[in-house]
Amino acid sequence: MEALLDFVGEIYEAAYKPDHWDHVVERLCCDLLKAKSGALLFEDRQTNTRSMIGAYGLPAAVRASYRFGIAKYDHTFQLQREMPVGEASQITDAEQVRKNHPFYYRMILKPNDIGFISAINIYNDDEWHVGIGLHRSFSAPPFSKQECKTLQLLYPHFSRALRIHREFHRLRTRQQSLHEALSRFMVGLIILGPDGRVTYKNPVAEQLMTQHAGLTLHQDRPKAHYADEDQRLQRLIKKQLHSDPGNVDNRTEALGVHHPDREMNMNIIVTPLAGADRLSEQPGSVGLYLSDPDSALNLPATALQSLYNMTPKEANVAIALSNGLSPSQISEQHGVSIDTVRSQLKSIYSKMGVNKQQDVIRVLLSSAQVQ
Structure with missing residues (x-):
């Protein structure tokens, strides 16, 4: 029990330190359940991508190939989809797999000496499928019911930690997107x-x-x-x-x-x-x-096209406005009639949600706070 409590702390540390998941899987394999290898498998059903966010005892090539396509051949992960969330059990016996799924046996199990796999689902819904798979060699004994129960006791902690991990990932992604927009x-x-x-x-x-x-x-x-x-x-x-x-x-x-x-x-x-x-x-x-009213910023029109769905010409007009040009000056500079510029301005105001030229800079200022 003391070892389990100590291990729970490792799980929550990985929630905000993604690189720590490898250590969590290593300790789960070596210290608690005597597995030769294992992985924390993640399937994002919104982006249709799969990855191992934590692994131990597997060659780097296996981890990389999983991310780049081999995952669709993972018979074990497919079996996990049918398992109730939070219940651990042994789901793979290599001898049975060799008969029923020879390709998976030849590609994954045999070359990596995986004879038995115990698994548990942490999440399995429309948003994501997250599970743990632990492996023993052909020469090792199968996973016992008590060992599966130990894995099951850890389920609520993995569940909370992975939810925290997911939210931190979203925050990091949003922050990265925000900095790209502000750039x-x-x-x-x-x-x-x-x-x-x-x-x-x-x-x-x-x-x-x-x-x-x-x-x-x-x-x-x-x-x-x-x-x-x-x-x-x-x-x-x-x-x-x-x-x-x-x-x-x-x-x-x-x-x-x-x-x-x-x-x-x-x-x-x-x-x-x-x-x-x-x-x-x-x-x-x-x-x-x-x-600086005296400095032309000369930003690419693609920035405004992306932020406000403007056409290239509308973006150029908005940039000219930001650099202090009047509609007549924009007309002369762009070689178009003043009526054309006024028409473009109406479209710009509509897309930026303003009614006059003076509001354009105000909206551009405030828009940074709602990206």
């Missing part, structure tokens, strides 16, 4: 943690600070070029770090910062970010949105 975002974005240090900056922010030295980063903290503007910036950041993001009256404040080499100021909007907001990693985070 294409046409407004500079800097996120500060509760200590006022930079935790994220997108490429546009880096580009703007390179072009306009009114704002720089010093020891991972934003710093304005002129002392009086920097004092005001630091006061705003400190205020927003301690403000309530849910209070719309305290939602945003703005200032302009200058540099002797640039005629126009850089505009900075300072806003608190809620801890539950996917932009912020923790409560007390602050976002700085940067724009």
